[in-house]
Amino acid sequence: xxKHLLILLFILISVYTIAQQKKSIFIGINPSVTIEQSxxxxxxxxxxxxxxxEYNIAKNLDIRGICLLNYGIRRFHSTLINIGAEITVPxxxxxxxxxxxxxxxxxVALGSAFTRNIYYKHKSVSVFLEPGYNFLLNDNxxxxxxxxxxxxxxxYDDGHNISGNHFGVKFILGWWxx
Numbered sequence: 001x002x003k004h005l006l007i008l009l010f011i012l013i014s015v016y017t018i019a020q021q022k023k024s025i026f027i028g029i030n031p032s033v034t035i036e037q038s039x040x041x042x043x044x045x046x047x048x049x050x051x052x053x054e055y056n057i058a059k060n061l062d063i064r065g066i067c068l069l070n071y072g073i074r075r076f077h078s079t080l081i082n083i084g085a086e087i088t089v090p091x092x093x094x095x096x097x098x099x100x101x102x103x104x105x106x107x108v109a110l111g112s113a114f115t116r117n118i119y120y121k122h123k124s125v126s127v128f129l130e131p132g133y134n135f136l137l138n139d140n141x142x143x144x145x146x147x148x149x150x151x152x153x154x155x156y157d158d159g160h161n162i163s164g165n166h167f168g169v170k171f172i173l174g175w176w177x178x
Contacts (some may be wrong), residue, residue: 029174030066030170040075061089064087082117084114093105103136105133108130132170151164
């Protein structure tokens with residue numbers, strides 16, 4: 001519990017510090033549902049803390065962080081499954097010399113996700129490529145749609161490791177705050 005409070009405090013301090021620099025910061029949600037092939041029929045995970053923050057670090061280059069706190073819906077015993085975070089670095093493809101203050105349009109991102117599965121007792125590390133599009137509406141509201149493709153490495157507590165392909169579709173909704 002103390003770790004969660006420290007992480008939340010770090011996020012709030014970071015948002016406050018970034019907001020003081022007069023650059024746009026994206027604050028949004030990434031409602032997500034995960035269904036794995038190994039899950040029994042009718043079982044899935046839902047992200048119950050889908051906070052997303054994105055910040056411009058250089059021209060056309062942003063950094064985006066997503067909180068992952070997956071609650072597993074099971075037939076007999078629903079519980080907290082995964083705790084972790086995802087970090088991506090989207091590069092926006094702009095074909096004109098004038099760059100708007102708020103990122104929008106096509107982007108390609110490299111990303112990685114780090115999670116701890118407390119139910120199945122393993123860590124996982126995912127690396128992926130993420131092409132997508134940022135639909136900017138009203139100069140502050142965005143709908144971001146992208147695809148993830150990469151590899152996930154499962155590191156089990158009992159010592160054996162498994163890897164597999166990773167594919168995902170993501171929808172992010174949020175506002176750019178200046």
